[in-house]
Amino acid sequence: MFKKTLSALAVACVMLVSAAAAGTIFPAEYTDIDGVTRAGYLDEDGMTVLPFAYAQAGDFADCGLAAVENEQWQTAVIDRTGKLVIAYTDSPVSVDFSDTMVAYRYTDHSVYYATDGKRIGSYPGAVGFFEDGLLLCRNADTGLYSYVKQDGSTAFSGSYRKAGAFSNGRTLVQTQDGDYQAIDTKGTVLYTLPNDVTPSYMTIYGESTVVVTNGTNQALYSLSEGKLLTEFLYNTISEFHDGEAMVRQINRWGIMDTTGKLLTAPTYYYLSYMGEGLYAARSEDGSVSAVDAGGSLSYRTLSYISGFSELRYGLSWHNTADGTLIFFRKNGGFAASVKEAENPTILTENVVCVTQDDTRKYIDLRSGKTLFEQPKxxxxxxxxxxxxxxxxxxxxxxxxxxxxxxxxxxxxxxxxxxxxxxxxxxxxxxxxxxxxxxxxxxxxxxxxxxxxxxxxxxxxxxxxxxxxxxxxxxxxxxxxxxxxxxxxxxxxxxxxxxxxxxxxxxxxxxxxxxxxxxxxxxxxxxxxxxxxxxxxxxxxxxxxxxxxxxxxxxxxxxxxxxxxxxxMTSYSPKVSAAATGYSDVSSTCWALQYINTVTERKLMTGANGKFRPDDKITAAEVCTAIARQRGLSGSGALPAGVRAGEWYSDAVSAVYANGLLEGLSDNFRPTAAMTREDAMQLFANLLQADGAAAMSDAETAQTLASVKDAGSILADRRNAVALCMQKGLVQGFSDGTIKPQGTFTRAEFAKLLTTI
Incomplete structure (x- = not known):
């Protein structure tokens, strides 16, 4: 969904944040009827932690920060409490995070901040982050690379055709004369590579290993020993991750360490790095597996369409021919499946976002329940x-x-x-x-x-x-x-x-x-x-x-x-009283559409041509409407004090058997008007049956803090009332009260039925 003005492009220009963001807070989006998409943050129970107040919101990175945008298309960085760590400023192309810094990437320069929000400086042509105290920068006019310190001064003389970031005090560069050298943080030349080999990547791996090419194949070269660690046997050697690289010989893939030792011989038809030491591998029999560098199997499937692309929070996924998404864990195999879904995004170790029934849904993999979704x-x-x-x-x-x-x-x-x-x-x-x-x-x-x-x-x-x-x-x-x-x-x-x-x-x-x-x-x-x-x-x-x-x-x-x-004329449906079917429901009744809806769906009915919209609704009528709406049936068991054989007995039995009278079955009086707080208890039971998490006492206190008569809510009804308010089913009155001991009219209840 897209926000008014330029929100559609926010999807194409997603802020780049660490895929390994820690914690259980994740961004979610909601598009209202005004067409504006707003982002906020939820926890793994589906509770709103930070309100839907941002034009766009990114994941929280390992450093505990996330990038957000406002309606003016300015970007800020917040912590997990929503506090601004870096104030709103002109939006960059992307925002990157390291453990100690935040980088705002613009087209020709980057602005760096410490994680406490202190501005470090602006650097033209900056690449990556400061490593060993030095930052790699490219001159836009000459195309040459050099290194600068945090104060913006040049680290040492020398400009290079190619250059890499420092690691362990060393990096690779190519001089303007074309020589490839390894230098230290003072620019001192440590090693010079032979003329007959060219580095494939400007990175030194392990102690002194470089991936080199002879123009056709690749090999490993040791800077310290001044010799090849392997022959030019490989069509491809990937970059190293945690001391391991993928290698290809002809049409088979394997895994190698920085000494040239094969950890897994080239036997796979396909291999790609998923993260966290895990690889996606396709075998000769057509199966696809997640394996480690030694070939140990973490997960395997013969039913594969796509996926295995990335490991986030210890989870990855693939889909099958029948449209099912399968989620599996790095350690422990199968985690969960979601039917008829696509476009998965892993948000935490337990929560994913998918498109299902053309709707974006946030799903708890542990229970399979939908925590949050865009209304239809x-x-x-x-x-x-x-x-x-x-x-x-x-x-x-x-x-x-x-x-x-x-x-x-x-x-x-x-x-x-x-x-x-x-x-x-x-x-x-x-x-x-x-x-x-x-x-x-x-x-x-x-x-x-x-x-x-x-x-x-x-x-x-x-x-x-x-x-x-x-x-x-x-x-x-x-x-x-x-x-x-x-x-x-x-x-x-x-x-x-x-x-x-x-x-x-x-x-x-x-x-x-x-x-x-x-x-x-x-x-x-x-x-x-x-x-x-x-x-x-x-x-x-x-x-x-x-x-x-x-x-x-x-x-x-x-x-x-x-x-x-x-x-200038307020809309009023041109419906005659006779058309409603009820003589006591006028064409201007505020609840006309809701009454028509529950009547058409046979959820509520009147008698003798009247709906009685202003009558207080009884517990029996509530149970009957809920049983009809949900298609519930019971075993015949009834709460104590409820007689069998009454017109409402089957409905009360059905609601009771399905656990929806939890907290209400003691002293249950079916013919009495149901109090607002009792009705909210039943609705809270419904919400939890649909997957909503019960509210904690702290969350309840926060939700009810602005309710003037919260003190009159029965102690065992407070969580239910708060949940109904948090989900938007019930709102307080204009005077700031909730009137827990009051009642719902039949018209008011008809509206509730159409919204749950």
């Missing part, structure tokens, strides 16, 4: 719901191997009383999103989502997408506006008089030509214009917004137009 529908008010529809169109692969095509969400509206109008609106919305920004853009990648709002009696829907990839890509945020009663589609010409351009031109900044302010969006406040800037090699695409109020536009505003009148 939004309540727009007035009984109108926007359901998210996902659309994909595959157009091939890019040079980097990533898929090229469309990946778009758009809304489908329901709840309008006039189904013909509803169908017309939905048809126009679908056509709008499936056509895309332009005819030529149909051949570009398109990714993103939508926003929607009800403005008076006007439905406004807009795109939150990015068309294209990389330099030249642009934000697409065009919009549609519909009269909710007639289905009429409004444009700006229906709201403003014909000579409005000159007025608008005077009100908008003159930084850009008027024709570059595109896609005006109407609302009850006025008209918002957008200036969309393309992505370049040094800047991501972005959008500037300018709201022109109706007061500012008064000279060209047509207040007699149908569009303006619709904007």
């Amino acid at each position: 529908s939004f309540d727009l008010g007035g009984g109108i719901t926007a359901k998210t529809v996902h659309y994909e169109k595959f157009m091939g692969y890019q040079q980097d191997g990533t898929e090229h095509g469309w990946d778009v969400d758009f809304p489908e509206i329901s709840g309008l009383s006039d189904k013909k109008v509803q169908n017309t609106i939905n048809s126009e919305i679908r056509s709008f999103f499936l056509k895309g920004p332009s005819v030529t853009a149909e051949y570009d990648a398109l990714e993103g989502s939508y926003g929607a709002s009800v403005e008076g009696s006007v439905l406004v829907v807009w795109a939150n997408c990015v068309s294209g990839k990389g330099a030249g890509s642009s934000v697409w945020n065009n919009c549609l506006a519909f009269d909710l009663h007639t289905g009429t589609q409004y444009t700006l010409n229906d709201l403003l008089t014909g000579d409005y351009i000159e007025t608008v031109k005077k009100l908008l900044p003159d930084d850009h030509a008027i024709y570059l302010y595109s896609y005006p969006r109407i609302s009850t406040k006025g008209v918002t214009y957008f200036y969309n800037e393309y992505e370049s090699a040094s800047r991501r695409a972005y959008t500037e917004e300018y709201l022109l109020t109706f007061e500012q536009l008064s000279d060209v505003l047509n207040q007699n137009s149908a569009c303006y009148k619709a904007l």
Whole structure:
């Protein structure tokens, strides 16, 4: 999902952080109906640790820090409490972390900070981090490399064609004369390589080992001994990780140490390094395994489609032909499986993010429960719901191997009383999103989502997408506006008089030509214009917004137009009392849509033509509605004091048998009005049955801290009330109370049923 303005490009420009981030806090994203994607941090119980207040949020690195962005596209670094360690500043291309430093990478320089936030300095052409107190930098004009100290001064004289980072006080360089040498931190030449070998990597491994090539094959060379450690037997020798490198002979792979000793003979058809000393290996029989350098097996499968690419937090994955994702551990084999899922990201040792049912979900591998997910529908008010529809169109692969095509969400509206109008609106919305920004853009990648709002009696829907990839890509945020009663589609010409351009031109900044302010969006406040800037090699695409109020536009505003009148008139469904089926539910009842929904789904029913929306709901009615909604059945067992043979007995038995009366079965009175706190206990039981974690006492105290009458909540109901509030099922009253001993009306309960 994508945030308004330039959020789609945040996906392509992900902040680079350590893949081995420690701890159990991980970033998650949520896209609201306004189309804005916000990021926050959750723990492994699915509880919000840091609020969804960031435009983008990265993983926490080993040093305990993470990079975040705000709505102004500035980047900051925070600690696990959310405290700013490095204040918001101009966003770099990426943010890198080491154990002791943070680097903001810009196109031509890097700014370094200590992990306490102290600024170290800015260094043109910087590569990597300070090693042995020295930083490798490349001169943009000459293309030559040199080394600098933290104060920015040159470490020693000498500029090189090629150079590597220091390790153990030494590194490899290539002089301007073409010689390859090993030097120390003072620039002193320690060794010079023979002219007939060339280093494959500008790195010294172990004590003095270098990977060299003769132009065809590769071998290991010892600087200290001045000789080859192996013959040129290998087509490929990879870089070393923890003293081990992959080697290829003809079409077989093995593993070697820095002395040239083969730890695993070249027997594998394919080999790649996954991290943490583990390798992905394909064998002659077609199986794929995770093995260590000695060939010891950690995990093996014959059912492999893709995966085995990386080990994070001791976990990796692969998928199978039936669409199942298999997660396995570095030590211990199979961990869990998730059916019909794709695009996995391992977030902690127990939590993964996957796409399932076209929805991004955060799943606890231990229980299989979904901790958090993007909602599939939004309540727009007035009984109108926007359901998210996902659309994909595959157009091939890019040079980097990533898929090229469309990946778009758009809304489908329901709840309008006039189904013909509803169908017309939905048809126009679908056509709008499936056509895309332009005819030529149909051949570009398109990714993103939508926003929607009800403005008076006007439905406004807009795109939150990015068309294209990389330099030249642009934000697409065009919009549609519909009269909710007639289905009429409004444009700006229906709201403003014909000579409005000159007025608008005077009100908008003159930084850009008027024709570059595109896609005006109407609302009850006025008209918002957008200036969309393309992505370049040094800047991501972005959008500037300018709201022109109706007061500012008064000279060209047509207040007699149908569009303006619709904007200024609150939407009320045109439904007759008879159409609801209940004589006591009027067409203007606030709960009309909820009552219609529970009636259509046969979750709640009235009697004698009446729904009794303002009556207090009883425990029996609550149990009946829940049993119907969940399709529950019982064994006939009932809580003490509940008689068999009553109209509600089967429903109470079903709810009781499924553990949903936990904490309620003592002194259970089915015909009595259920208190709000008792109803919240039942809903909390439902939430936990669906995978929500129970709240701790500390979390409960924090959630209830702002509730004025929290002290009147029964001690054994506090956690349940807090969980219902935390999940958004129940909100306090305008006076800051929760009224735990109060009751829910049948209308209020109908609304709750449609949201859980």
